[in-house]
């Protein structure tokens with residue numbers, strides 16, 4: 283319990299309730315100029331997507347695709363909640379993203395690749411070139427014996443060969459599982475094992491912050507890790523960052539490692555017919571963190587997913603074929619899959635792909651790229667906005683680009699950062715769409731339709747057409763709009779972009795997303811299966827949602843999901859450590875970062891070397907993004923009498939808050955010891971309420 287901020291309110295208002303009491307921001311309106319050109323500007327669109335028109339309303343999305351054979355059933359619920367969209371139809375994602383544009387757009391750029399070194403020239407890939415390269419790569423994969431339904435793991439950076447490889451897989455119906463390039467070799471290895479991939483596709487090197495990273499080294503670790511877990515990798519296929527030159531120091535392994543650029547020569551000019559896949563065939567896996575230590579392989583299917591990202595790219599991102607669109611996300615995350623590769627290409631977009639760090643070599647880089655290439659749609663995350671603002675608040679003014687539309691995704695954006703994005707980056711000309719969604723949902727859920735709804739800083743907006751949102755409290759009661767109360771945000775209905783299952787773990791899928799609010803596990807009626815997203819949210823009186831963050835022990839670091847348990851397991855690989863507890867801490871730039879508390883085994887001396895090894899373990903097991911802000915060695919963890927670590931108490935300490943009443947703990951004295959170690963001898967804790975995700979942290983244990 284915390285103090286009420288308003289004397290007129292009940293004094294026993296919960297922290298979560300206080301966290302949602304902030305001033306509602308003023309609206310900003312989209313310009314007439316934007317509205318006049320927008321793909322979707324008719325407010326009556328929402329009449330076509332009312333709940334009584336479900337699921338047939340989504341035929342409109344499927345109609346944006348080219349089907350080899352028409353589907354017979356829009357939504358098959360017979361195996362609820364494993365939804366099957368557009369059943370009976372035949373389709374191919376590679377055909378829809380490439381082949382079907384050749385007549386009209388063959389010589390138009392599909393991708394403009396911008397290397398990180400500013401001295402290197404852009405690489406323009408037209409739709410014709412994309413078609414040729416995807417076909418040759420598909421022929422190569424086919425030549426290696428890969429076929430529909432096989433899984434392969436990709437561990438690639440932001441180079442054009444990544445979408446080319448994905449589309450080559452999609453052409454054959456091979457299920458790709460791209461692991462974010464910044465993840466470690468070990469993290470990649472465990473995902474290879476989970477998906478039982480026999481082939482790993484990687485790159486020799488790529489530029490990041492001025493360094494040519496030896497990425498091949500990670501492949502060797504990945505293969506070793508997978509083998510230890512019981513999965514053999516037969517082939518490691520390596521793209522060269524500089525074709526014809528091998529950029530890595532790590533040697534090739536004979537018989538296993540193959541340079542793709544060499545092997546491709548055999549397939550020059552070869553064409554591969556796109557496989558006509560069932561609408562509900564799997565397209566890809568994307569591993570994402572959850573409550574347990576094991577990442578989940580989120581499975582997306584061809585027809586539904588592609589229909590959803592195509593329609594939302596058109597209506598929400600407002601991509602027209604003559605726009606120049608730039609999404610600064612990494613294709614290794616869901617945003618890149620949906621809104622760099624599949625959605626934009628299905629709309630015949632021209633898309634900028636940037637290899638490196640946005641602030642390299644300085645905070646003017648994105649605006650120089652935008653000016654030079656005439657980018658008019660810009661898509662990024664709050665972390666990048668905060669970083670660019672901090673390092674170069676005046677930079678955007680120096681460049682003569684004009685955005686018509688901008689997006690933010692991945693984390694809640696605070697109104698102050700939103701304002702800078704709107705005023706300075708968008709020059710008050712561009713609309714901002716704050717798109718809330720997640721790996722599991724394939725595409726946007728909570729958003730404005732930019733030509734229809736006004737913007738409200740800090741709120742994602744109402745919802746995309748056909749997405750019917752509800753907020754439930756812990757007991758399953760609906761939390762009304764304008765009540766000022768927070769709850770678990772859920773979607774009442776399935777939609778085409780929804781995940782199909784967790785790879786190899788049907789039970790976990792049902793339990794994680796439906797376990798809390800489904801009352802009849804045997805029901806075949808979609809109305810009985812609200813999808814629990816895992817975020818806390820509050821709905822204002824005007825119907826706009828404000829997302830408060832994860833409520834399931836996932837830490838959203840700079841828009842990247844990391845599981846608390848994954849970080850703790852990484853810490854425990856250091857032999858001197860008896861116990862580890864990880865908590866999220868508010869960070870000015872990254873939103874949240876992990877802090878680690880460790881207790882050592884008896885007889886081990888506390889010292890900087892142990893701390894260094896914990897940091898190294900996180901980088902090796904997960905990747906640099908899991909680097910903890912601080913590592914504290916504590917005499918003991920605060921525990922309940924039954925021995926459970928009270929992560930919430932640690933989270934309060936790390937976030938400079940009052941720990942509250944700890945007298946019921948088994949070892950209350952240790953709390954004060956830890957507090958003074960972290961916060962200093964003097965009590966300096968603030969009385970401000972914790973943000974919802976941190977306040978809720980540790981409750982799912």
Ligand code: WTA
Pocket residue numbers: 570615616617690691692693694695716717718719720721722742815816817829831832838841842843
């Ligand atoms: C958070 C990224 C607030 C949220 C697309 C969600 C957001 C998690 C927003 C999913 C937003 C994403 N406002 N929070 N506009 N977008 N999130 O799976 O907590 O990497 O659950 O997908 O990011 O992260 P994921």
